[in-house]
Amino acid sequence: MSKRLDNRKKYTRNVLKKSIISLLQEKPISSITVKEICEKADINRSTFYTHYSDHLDLLNKIENEVTEEMDAYLNSYSYEVEEEAIQITEKILEYINDNKLILRTLLNSNSSLHFEQKMMTLTRRYMLNNWMKESNVEEEKSKFLSTFVISGAIHVIKDWIDNDMDQTPGEMALMINSFVNYGFSYLED
Incomplete structure (x- = not known):
C-alpha cells in the first residue's frame, strides 16, 4: 500500500x-x-x-531539484586540469541539453530570477573551491571575478538555448572555457 x-x-x-x-x-x-x-x-x-503551499513553492521545489542535480554533477569530478574543466562544462551542457525544456523555461524571463541566482551561487561555490583556491587571487577579487565569469557563461548558455542548441555541448564547452581562460585573445585565433 x-x-x-x-x-x-x-x-x-x-x-x-x-x-x-x-x-x-x-x-x-x-x-x-x-x-x-x-x-x-x-x-x-x-x-x-x-x-x-502555493505556485511559488512548486516553482522553488523544481528549481531546487534541478540545482541539486547540477550540484551532484559538479561534485562528481575533479577540476584541476583545463581538459577536466572542459569535460565538466560539457557534462553540464549535456545535462542542459537533456533537460532543455525545463531549463529553457527556468531561465526565461517568465520564470523568477531565483533560479539563475541559484545557478550562480552553485557555480561560484564550485569555482571558489576548485579553481580560485589554487590561484593567488585575493578573496574579494575572486568573488568579483567569479561573478563576471559565471554571469557571462550563463548568458552564453541562454543564447545557446535560444538558438535551439545549434552547437554540440562539446563545442560550447570548449568555447566557454576558452572565453574564460583566454578572453579576447581567443577571438584573435
Whole structure:
C-alpha cells in the first residue's frame, strides 16, 4: 500500500511540475494561479495544497531539484586540469541539453530570477573551491571575478538555448572555457 501511495505522490508532483512548466512558457510566474495549474494537471486544489503551499513553492521545489542535480554533477569530478574543466562544462551542457525544456523555461524571463541566482551561487561555490583556491587571487577579487565569469557563461548558455542548441555541448564547452581562460585573445585565433 505504501508503494502505491508513493507512486501516486510521484505522479501528482510530476504532473503539477509539467503543468507549471507549460504555463511558464506562455506567461510570467506572477500571472499564474494555483487554479490554472490544477486545471492543466487535472488535479483538484486540495491535492495541490497537500504537496505545495502555493505556485511559488512548486516553482522553488523544481528549481531546487534541478540545482541539486547540477550540484551532484559538479561534485562528481575533479577540476584541476583545463581538459577536466572542459569535460565538466560539457557534462553540464549535456545535462542542459537533456533537460532543455525545463531549463529553457527556468531561465526565461517568465520564470523568477531565483533560479539563475541559484545557478550562480552553485557555480561560484564550485569555482571558489576548485579553481580560485589554487590561484593567488585575493578573496574579494575572486568573488568579483567569479561573478563576471559565471554571469557571462550563463548568458552564453541562454543564447545557446535560444538558438535551439545549434552547437554540440562539446563545442560550447570548449568555447566557454576558452572565453574564460583566454578572453579576447581567443577571438584573435
